[in-house]
Amino acid sequence: MFAKKWFCFLIILCIGTVLSSCDKPGMPYPDGVLGNGDIEALVLNEGLINTNAGAISVIYKDGKVVVDAFQDVNHRPMGDVAQSITMINGKYFVAMNNSKKIEIINPVTFKSEGTILYTQAGYPRQIVPISPTEAVVSDLNRQLVRVRTVPPYGKPLEYISIPRWVEYLVVAENKVFGMTQGGLYVFDADNIKKDYARIIKEVYNEEYTKTCQMLIDKEGMIWGLMYQKRSGVVTGITLKRVDPKREKVVESHTLPIGDPNSQTPGEIIGYINYNRTDIDPTGTWIYFNVKTRSAEANAKGEKEQQSVYRMNVDSGEFEHYYDLPEVGMMYGFAVSPEGDVYLCDCLDYTAQRGYIRHYLKDGSKVSHKVGVYPGQVYFPGNQR
Template sequence: MLLAKKFAYALACAAVLFAACSDDDKPVLPEEEVSEKTVEAIVVNEGQMTKNLGSISAIYSDGTVDADIFRQVNNRPLGDVAQDIALINGAYFVPINNSHIIQVVDAKTFESKATILAPDITPTRIVAISDTEALVSAGYGKGFVRISTVEPYGEATPEGGREVLEYIPTSGAGHYMAAVGNKLAVSTGSSTKGVVIYDLNKLNAGGDTIKVPHFGEKAKLLKDKNNIVWAIGEYKPDDNTKVIRCSGIDLAKEAVVSTIDIPEALNATSAKAGDLISVPSYNRTDIANNKLYFPVNVATEDGDLFSAEQGVYEVDVETGTYRLYCMTPDLGMMFGFGVSPAGDVYVGDCINWSAQQGYVRIYDRDGAHKDVKVGLYPTEFCFPDKQ
């Protein structure tokens, strides 16, 4: 049985590494030459489960886009269910959940540099932990893998890929991460279980939990320029108060050292126009220029739940001030979220999970936006100038 499983996994890896994608039910994307224009943003598109439709889109400074740049350059699919992206040492590292791989992509040419095989986990999120290594979490699975972020990216495997440096079993789930020195903060994926702090040199020994409000599995842990890690979530200090709480965690001290509360209406009927009344159920967070950003629902009429529209709040971690940053009109279903170094808000619209190519809606401070068509279910953004 074990031999059969290993053989099946080898076949699956070979399919990802070498097979071109030609099934009739896969969308046909335009064949274009790879551009040498300036990349403004990289989009990771999750794709449809079991369809091998995970992809990378490149948005250029002139507004044009290559919707499936990895396939275009390498003549094969990226993999099945792309989850995250990190720019490390001149390459994009993309965990591919259902393919059990981390794809390494040249940041300039988009050529595949390596495929790191991770059969022991479902790769979900990635964070650099040193100049030469990164850690990949397993989402609702358990454990991490430690990988090399420098060539040749690990020992060669019989399947033609590269091996992870180490598999590290743990007792709990792990989603987004942030690393500072020898400490690692990990989101449990739960809005009530808080953040777990690990020592990087003894991950399998478990970690200590800090109970802070957190939006959950889709919300990043955000590291500011002073290496304070921020978690954001809804919180009720008492029966008459509801806030969005931003908790700043010093990982070395394993303690919350700063909190910023943004008032939220207790209920829609008591809300006034302009009040923050709720957050999207699938909430996201980002940081740019030492300011935190997260989507919210804002009342546009007094006491009317159905008048709410989506917008974005900005929180200055140095001054503790906050404001409604912009509105995000004409948005279908938010899936991905990011803020560029220029302050533009990027929202991945997955078109209500309708199994068609999604859009990235790019908003400025005035709420004006432009739309670009990308891949299926745009989920993560990477801004090369932000790294």
């Protein structure tokens, strides 16, 4: 009798598990977790600090999710605080901030193909290639770190001290550009030295815009987002265009913020703490989020919401793109090659698994449960 009851309990448990989860169990395909090109997006999850919970989640076009592809394949954690994922030489390079290392991962099988371990203090953040065999890594420790991007990977090649810490980097015209609060630093890619650095003071980040990545448009120009201020009050969102050859600002466009007390639905009433930016695959449209007045009150009784605006790099004209009702502070933001908006929702930031909120162009929304603290969405099909 006991055995029969136990068997029934197991059957009920298994049925409940299937009904309550769309997660794919580890390794659903013998040739690798990506399968036959049916992937929608990858999500890089930071994971709670000091828990080795950094993970790559795979979202499939059928809605199913592999929560931690690296763990499933390699049978070990990827590391502590996954900061960024970059495709270089056909491999994923993942910066692990608190683990002080970079994991090199096969994009089809998700097997680890190498690890670059720091040999001195550092906190790797973003990685950009500077040649066919090397890349440079931004670091919170006021340094840039040069690494190999072909085997043997080994340890970092060089630690380069710089005056300020840099988060986001871009490479253009064989130069490395790094945004700081003091301005946009410029280094020659083949001679990255503190003594040879230049600075473009008109382009800089602030506390609330430090999460905005720099973008490169179809003409190879660099764009940075800042807030326009008058007497310490933010009055608009400004996008500045930098010519990397001349190392100077050549255009500036501002979207003004209206009356914060306006009751007109759709009115821009403020800026977002920790704004986000993205650009479409053609390099024509720059996306960012603002605060607008909503037509209906949310659960807190507030008539405000986040909305996505975009700017055309040819004309400098702004236009409303999408409303994001009931969205608070997002942890990550991306626009897919098809034009869908993806948000990283960490819920209440208590180390529980978060969600990707996928806003389709037809106005519908789909949610995918992923890892802890999702921070970056990566589209393998977007090779720009």
